[in-house]
Amino acid sequence: MNFKEKATIDDEEIIELYWKRDQLAIVETDNKYKNYLFSVSYNVLHENCDCEECVNDTYLGVWNAIPPTRPKVFKAFITTIVRRISLKRYYSNMKKRAIPSEMTVSLSELEDFISSDDDVSAEFDSERLGKVISNFVRSLSDRNQYIFMSRYYMSESVVTIAKELELSRSTINKELAAIRSALKEKLESEGYSV
Amino acid sequence: MKKQEWTEGLDRVDIEIVEKYVEQKNKFQALKSQREKRFRRGLLVACLALLLVSAIVIRSFSIPVWHNARYSAEEIAALFGNHNNFLGAGISAYQEVYVPDEKYLNIEELSEEKYIPLYKYNVMGKYPHEEEFKEFVDGILPKYAESIYVEIPQYKIEDSLFSNDKHAEFDSEDEKNMGGWLLVNQDKRYSRFSIQRDPKTNLLLRGESIQTDTRLSDEEIISSLESIKSKLFYIFGVSFPDVEIVRTFDDYRPSGTSKIVVYFYDEEASVFSSVLGIAPEDFICIEFYNYEYNVYGTDEDYLLKATSITYRKCRVDSSKTYTHFADAERISLEEAEDLLYKGYVFGGHSCSACMQAQEKVDFEGYDFVKLKYISGKSNGHPTIQIPFYAFYKKIGIATNGNIIYARTYVPAIKVKGYEKYFKNQEKEHN
Numbered sequence: 001m002n003f004k005e006k007a008t009i010d011d012e013e014i015i016e017l018y019w020k021r022d023q024l025a026i027v028e029t030d031n032k033y034k035n036y037l038f039s040v041s042y043n044v045l046h047e048n049c050d051c052e053e054c055v056n057d058t059y060l061g062v063w064n065a066i067p068p069t070r071p072k073v074f075k076a077f078i079t080t081i082v083r084r085i086s087l088k089r090y091y092s093n094m095k096k097r098a099i100p101s102e103m104t105v106s107l108s109e110l111e112d113f114i115s116s117d118d119d120v121s122a123e124f125d126s127e128r129l130g131k132v133i134s135n136f137v138r139s140l141s142d143r144n145q146y147i148f149m150s151r152y153y154m155s156e157s158v159v160t161i162a163k164e165l166e167l168s169r170s171t172i173n174k175e176l177a178a179i180r181s182a183l184k185e186k187l188e189s190e191g192y193s194v
Numbered sequence: 195m196k197k198q199e200w201t202e203g204l205d206r207v208d209i210e211i212v213e214k215y216v217e218q219k220n221k222f223q224a225l226k227s228q229r230e231k232r233f234r235r236g237l238l239v240a241c242l243a244l245l246l247v248s249a250i251v252i253r254s255f256s257i258p259v260w261h262n263a264r265y266s267a268e269e270i271a272a273l274f275g276n277h278n279n280f281l282g283a284g285i286s287a288y289q290e291v292y293v294p295d296e297k298y299l300n301i302e303e304l305s306e307e308k309y310i311p312l313y314k315y316n317v318m319g320k321y322p323h324e325e326e327f328k329e330f331v332d333g334i335l336p337k338y339a340e341s342i343y344v345e346i347p348q349y350k351i352e353d354s355l356f357s358n359d360k361h362a363e364f365d366s367e368d369e370k371n372m373g374g375w376l377l378v379n380q381d382k383r384y385s386r387f388s389i390q391r392d393p394k395t396n397l398l399l400r401g402e403s404i405q406t407d408t409r410l411s412d413e414e415i416i417s418s419l420e421s422i423k424s425k426l427f428y429i430f431g432v433s434f435p436d437v438e439i440v441r442t443f444d445d446y447r448p449s450g451t452s453k454i455v456v457y458f459y460d461e462e463a464s465v466f467s468s469v470l471g472i473a474p475e476d477f478i479c480i481e482f483y484n485y486e487y488n489v490y491g492t493d494e495d496y497l498l499k500a501t502s503i504t505y506r507k508c509r510v511d512s513s514k515t516y517t518h519f520a521d522a523e524r525i526s527l528e529e530a531e532d533l534l535y536k537g538y539v540f541g542g543h544s545c546s547a548c549m550q551a552q553e554k555v556d557f558e559g560y561d562f563v564k565l566k567y568i569s570g571k572s573n574g575h576p577t578i579q580i581p582f583y584a585f586y587k588k589i590g591i592a593t594n595g596n597i598i599y600a601r602t603y604v605p606a607i608k609v610k611g612y613e614k615y616f617k618n619q620e621k622e623h624n
Contacts, residue, residue: 073213130206149215
């Protein structure tokens with residue numbers, strides 16, 4: 001038995017299909033990124049059914065966004081969309097029950113300066129906070145930027161991050177502790193009550 | 195700061211930071227893939243080296259080498275399920291093979307080895323316990339039910355009539371709701387979960403129809419099944435890295451193809467598949483068939499619907515399913531041709547009346563030859579795998595444009611009693 005699967009389509013070609021409003025764009029996105037999108041969603045939701053729905057909603061989100069957008073890095077673009085959709089579902093599900101996902105664990109690490117959502121009636125400026133966090137991340141070393149994004153943006157497990165970087169789990173945990181400490185300082189200096 | 199405030203803020207982190215992260219992630223994955231490939235290659239080389247050394251050592255001490263004939267022509271004929279009686283056959287005969295192109299004959303260059311291994315199929319395993327079978331069924335059934343939007347069907351565990359194999363009996367109403375039926379069983383060797391459909395209906399998973407088109411290339415078929423593959427891996431809780439397409443052709447359908455089977459499997463784990471040309475032990479396979487072809491060759495003829503999906507899992511150590519029990523001296527191609535032209539061939543149809551009506555084929559100037567293992571019980575011997583030379587001679591073109599080859603077999607090892615056996619066959623059928 002000597003059959004091998006064919007090479008995958010380029011991201012540029014996929015973006016071009018979206019611009020041409022060719023529905024093959026969605027098929028190709030699904031073929032290339034379905035497992036990846038599912039895993040991003042799963043880290044947040046830990047529920048196959050919900051993840052499937054979020055992935056399907058992601059395709060619609062991407063379809064509606066391109067055009068006018070022409071993403072520079074397609075994978076990053078769809079990552080933000082699937083994460084956003086999964087987060088919405090996460091908070092909707094949280095009202096009904098606790099979710100045993102990596103997302104919940106990573107949030108619990110930040111309990112030093114973020115509290116539970118018993119009362120989220122107050123408005124908040126997420127755009128501004130996004131800028132503050134972005135500036136903070138840029139101030140970190142490349143390695144720590146990767147660790148921060150893996151753990152808190154993508155909700156990857158410490159084990160996964162350690163394997164990727166070929167470091168021990170204790171090293172990753174130490175780095176995360178240092179990052180959290182610096183983040184707390186940054187947020188306080190920007191006027192956030194933590 | 196509330197958690198939701200934090201997550202929404204994080205969600206608005208600059209896209210360049212996400213892009214940098216994704217690019218870095220891709221590099222790590224590429225490195226990981228290279229490391230794994232190097233590791234696998236190293237492991238394979240080490241295993242092959244070990245196997246080679248073991249083969250040399252073991253050959254020196256325990257695998258017998260046969261220089262003389264050990265099997266008779268009668269025993270060889272019995273491999274093909276024939277019996278030496280009036281209704282049996284074994285005399286010169288051939289099968290017709292239809293292919294659109296010679297590449298589908300999978301002809302490989304003949305090797306030069308003087309000795310050729312013989313394999314014996316090992317009957318292994320114990321009858322399943324109810325708990326193990328229930329665990330197998332319950333691990334799959336809820337996810338399958340979810341994927342076809344039905345309630346989880348109820349079932350009873352029954353023993354097979356003549357053995358202690360187990361199978362699941364489903365309620366007929368539940369089967370009706372599923373739009374088909376399930377064949378779920380467990381014997382000494384395998385666990386099987388097979389989804390069967392009425393050929394006139396479409397098999398759907400999460401609303402996605404499973405069908406294919408005979409006009410697609412293998413790459414196109416595989417690409418079109420990516421989503422279905424993910425769903426099946428999820429339902430059965432497995433993941434296989436390799437895929438193989440097996441096409442069956444005929445001489446009357448306008449499309450030329452009667453069946454396509456897609457196997458998802460692991461080539462590295464299927465030790466005997468490539469050697470013996472048999473299906474891997476563990477696989478998921480989708481069978482596509484067209485029961486409603488149109489002789490005028492409309493689009494429907496080329497569209498094949500999935501009629502079954504089967505997950506098979508080996509319950510025993512699959513590396514021990516066959517034993518290399520002897521090395522037999524191989525006869526040369528010239529010696530095999532000698533037997534071929536004398537009509538000392540095997541593998542034909544088992545009905546004597548049909549064979550007499552079968553148009554004779556002169557294999558002189560045959561088109562192709564390759565080595566092929568044939569398995570079967572032979573006069574009480576356990577199932578053995580014997581190598582044959584398979585000869586192909588082009589004999590015509592079918593109405594649908596497929597090429598017709600006659601295929602016949604000559605044992606690739608020494609066999610005794612050809613003359614006596616075939617003379618006896620002539621007496622039986624003349």
